[in-house]
Amino acid sequence: MNDQIYTGKNLDLLDIELQLLLEAIHLKYGYDFRNYSKAHVKRRILHKFNMSSMENITQMQERLLWDKRYFAELINELSINVTEMFRDPAFYKSFRENVVPVLKTYAFIKVWHAGCATGEEVYSLAILLKEEGLLERAQIYATDFNRNVLEVAKQGIYSNDNFSQYSRNYKSAGGKGEFSDYFTSRYGSVMMDKSLTKKVVFADHNLVTDSVFAEVNLIICRNVMIYFNRELQNKVVGLFYKSLSSSGYLCLGTKESLRFGEHEQLFQAVDPKYRIYKKRII
Amino acid sequence: MYKAIVIGTSYGGLEAIKAIIPKLPKDFPLALLIVLHIGDNDNTTFINLLNDSSEILIKEAEEKESIKPGIVYFAPPNYHLLVEKDETISLSTEPKVNFSRPSIDVLFESASWVYRDQLIGIVMSGANSDGADGLKLIKANGGTTIVENPCSSYAPTMPRAALKSTKPDYRLKLEAIKDQLMKLAGYNI
Numbered sequence: 211m212n213d214q215i216y217t218g219k220n221l222d223l224l225d226i227e228l229q230l231l232l233e234a235i236h237l238k239y240g241y242d243f244r245n246y247s248k249a250h251v252k253r254r255i256l257h258k259f260n261m262s263s264m265e266n267i268t269q270m271q272e273r274l275l276w277d278k279r280y281f282a283e284l285i286n287e288l289s290i291n292v293t294e295m296f297r298d299p300a301f302y303k304s305f306r307e308n309v310v311p312v313l314k315t316y317a318f319i320k321v322w323h324a325g326c327a328t329g330e331e332v333y334s335l336a337i338l339l340k341e342e343g344l345l346e347r348a349q350i351y352a353t354d355f356n357r358n359v360l361e362v363a364k365q366g367i368y369s370n371d372n373f374s375q376y377s378r379n380y381k382s383a384g385g386k387g388e389f390s391d392y393f394t395s396r397y398g399s400v401m402m403d404k405s406l407t408k409k410v411v412f413a414d415h416n417l418v419t420d421s422v423f424a425e426v427n428l429i430i431c432r433n434v435m436i437y438f439n440r441e442l443q444n445k446v447v448g449l450f451y452k453s454l455s456s457s458g459y460l461c462l463g464t465k466e467s468l469r470f471g472e473h474e475q476l477f478q479a480v481d482p483k484y485r486i487y488k489k490r491i492i
Numbered sequence: 493m494y495k496a497i498v499i500g501t502s503y504g505g506l507e508a509i510k511a512i513i514p515k516l517p518k519d520f521p522l523a524l525l526i527v528l529h530i531g532d533n534d535n536t537t538f539i540n541l542l543n544d545s546s547e548i549l550i551k552e553a554e555e556k557e558s559i560k561p562g563i564v565y566f567a568p569p570n571y572h573l574l575v576e577k578d579e580t581i582s583l584s585t586e587p588k589v590n591f592s593r594p595s596i597d598v599l600f601e602s603a604s605w606v607y608r609d610q611l612i613g614i615v616m617s618g619a620n621s622d623g624a625d626g627l628k629l630i631k632a633n634g635g636t637t638i639v640e641n642p643c644s645s646y647a648p649t650m651p652r653a654a655l656k657s658t659k660p661d662y663r664l665k666l667e668a669i670k671d672q673l674m675k676l677a678g679y680n681i
Contacts, residue, residue, distance in 0.1 A: 214632060217629065217632040217633050218608075218632065218633055218634065221605060221608070221633065247574070247576060247582045247584075248576055248577055249574040249575060249576050249577075249582050249602040249605070249606075250574065250582060250584055250586075252602075252605065253574070253586075253598070253601070253602065254586075290584070290585060290586045292585050292586060292587055433585045436555055436582070436583050436584065436585070437584070439576075440556055443556075463585075465554070465555055465568055465571055465583050466555055467554070467555065469554075470554075470555075470556040470557060471556075
């Protein structure tokens, strides 16, 4: 690694190399990162590059075109899988207060959890719905483009390092029981209660390249679109709009908003602080 | 002419920021982007307080908003703050860097890619070494670098780490940083 190569005038060269790299990934493997946040992609690619012995990003491009396994490594670098159980507890609390009462009036609830990563928030939602008596009449589709993380989500086995934090999150999210009722802890790992995923289908879906997934009453897509540029965000929000049934809900990450996008007027804010929106009837 | 200032600070950072921001004039021609490590705590109280005592506008950085001169943007707690080439804000929840999210290095690096020699980077009081690599990159890309003098800083570890990685253009006591920024911004003082 040469940490001084990409400075000064070479920054323009770096941008060219990155553009070609993303083009190569798209042409060869079909994954499209061309409309991701550029700063984010640059950081992740350089992070991978700095750990290698390669001389420049062009060498990286050559390697990934010829070596499928290397591309698989790169995918893990580009997809952000940082997540936690009941992340932003106040969001879940608001969801219980503002969305659950309406969902209770439905005979059947279809949920799309888009970009579910390793699944912690899927289990969080399943726990919440169970406590509210809604899980039995729910169908949850949990999707991600990264198959490695989907596999983790499906298994529901996590390191117990963070579970004291998760337990606190659960409480402040308005949890009605004991968080420990939902998992068994053995060998330093935690296995989530299998009954939670009885109503969950984990599936490979790419928000960037795939189309409408299903018609659903609720879409949860938190901290996924912050890695997209505005154009791609607009496209995906449009996709969500089409996938939502009349008056369906859209939940975003607490720092994401529809404010700078072109579809803002298609949704009405249910809780603007915690980014819970409802499809407007037009 | 400079376009933006990036500031990184942690322990003692509130005091350090209070010594600069409230003294800047309303028409200050540069944007300021700040990473202040405050853990998971909400920073609205601090931002409101600072707004009450300042002439320029201070706000939490929002995803995709345009970076404008004369506005101070704080990284939201638990998110990295990045600058895009079209001079808009990106936020990220990627893993902690230097045990920190937001990380000073992440801001400095992305800002330096965009603003290059039109950027001023400042490392102030703090108890870890976040910002040292970022400051080095700012310098390598032709930007101007300032480090608070560790001898008089509230917590010297962060300025010391920055001095180790980078020979800054200015090594200043806290009281002198604001005047230097005014001069760099083109004011006659």
